[in-house]
Amino acid sequence: MKILFGQGLSIFIILLALSALLLYTLWGWPNDNAWWSLLETRYAEIPLGAWIIIVLILISFSFSLNTLLKVRDQEKRIETSLRPLLEAESFIPNNKKYAYSKRLQVTTKQLEQLILTQRKTLQRITNEKAEAQDKLIQERIVQERQRLARELHDSVSQQLFAASMLLSTMVEIEESQNGEASKTLLQTEKIVQQAQLEMRALLLHLRPAALHDKTLKQGMEELLIELQQKVFFTIRYRLEEVPLPKGAEDHLFRIAQETLSNTLRHANATEVDILFVERDDLAIFRVQDNGVGFEVSDAKTGSYGLENVMERAVEIGATCKVVSVPSQGTIVEVKLPIEKNTGSPSNFAQEQIAISEEAAPQPPQGIGM
Known part of the structure; x- marks a missing residue:
């Protein structure tokens, strides 16, 4: 309203000045003969001069109102065309309802490109920052795992080993003196040995999960060689x-x-066989032991380690199969398809026979794959 009144008043003053200038041009300087007629001449009991002022006011405010409406309409068009830019969309009105000057269209298009470019740049910077933070967190996690593994190996693990050796010596002395060791001493020795296995399983978990510059074969060989020196x-x-x-x-x-850790903790096995081979575009990894086994239906609902193995297999598109018979042993097998078109059906059959008869360790009696 203030804009309408101010603009209308300005236009009225300008028109009134132009009208006075026109009368001055026609009649000269105001005098009684010419200018007085503006008050004496009446139409509908209203002097001619008043009619002129009324007409000028109507023209001024009508023009002001029309201009204001056009400006508001243009603002609405611009707002309608620019709003999609805030929603990551591209929109340049082409119909007559939203048409505006070509110059403004070019400016709007340039603004759109600028906003989209800045948005992509911000997204890229955010993603790079998140990736850098994740990488830093993973590096710190690995460092902390390695530090804990070193400390546990140098302190608790060594103390358990010393306690185990001491108990073994005590058992031998008591057996030589009394013919047999006491049940309490034997039970204590068994508990310490089990604690050693738990500690070795924990140290196995704390090893770095990534292979870095090593192949899977090299990493597993190093793991198994180290493990062979520490288990019974x-x-x-x-x-x-x-x-x-x-x-x-x-x-x-x-x-x-994860699989070897479960074997250390729960299997009570005397033999463990590990297989990792490629047959007919399949990477086959298998761990088999002759331990106590378990009911697979019970393990699926209560074994955190076994769930981890299955979840990791699914994440890389592999299948995981667990076969176990109580008192006979357990087999965990993971098969991962690899992108390689070699071999034939006949070769595949022969190679599968080679896996079962030569390469792979035989399953415990009563266990089938």
Whole structure:
């Protein structure tokens, strides 16, 4: 309203000045003969001069109102065309309802390109920052895992080993003196040995999950050689170089750690066989032990480690199969398809026979794959 009144008043003053200038041009300087007629001449009892002022007021405010409405309409058109830019859309009105000057269209298009470019730049910067933070967090996690593993190995693990050796010596002395060791001493020795296995399983978990510059075969060989020196049971393995993506190798390495850790903690096995080979575009990883086994239906609902193995297998598009019979042993097998078109159906059949008869360790009696 203030804009309408101010603009109308300005136009009225201008028109009134132009009218006075026109009368001055026609009649000269105001005098009684000419200018007085503006008050004496009446139409509908209203002097001519008053009519002139009324007409000028109507013209002024009508023009002001029309201009204001056009400006508001143009603002609405511009707002309608620019609003999609805030919603990451591209919109330049082409119909007559929203048409405006070509110059403004060019400016709007340039503004659109600028906003989209800045939005993409901000998204890229945000993504790079998040990736850098994730990488830093992962590096710190690995460093902390390694630090904990070193401290546990140098302190608790060594103390458990010393306690185990001391108890073994005490058992031998008591057996030599009394013919047999006491049940309490034997039970204590068993508890310490089990604690050693738990500690070795924990250290296995704390190892770095990534292979870095090593292949999966190299990483698993290093893991198994180190493990052979620390456990009481026999470990046999057959490993082949299998071309896999880095992410799949890291997941399979973690699956191997998880499976061996479960074997250390729960299997009470005397023999463990590990197989990692490639057959007919499949990477096959298998861990088999002759331990106490379990009911698979019960393990699926209560085994956190087994759930981790299955979840990691699904994440890389592999299948995981667990076969276990109480008192006979357990087999965990993961099969991952690889992108390689070699071999034939006949070769595949022969190679599968080679896996079951030569390469892979035989399953415990009563266990079928």
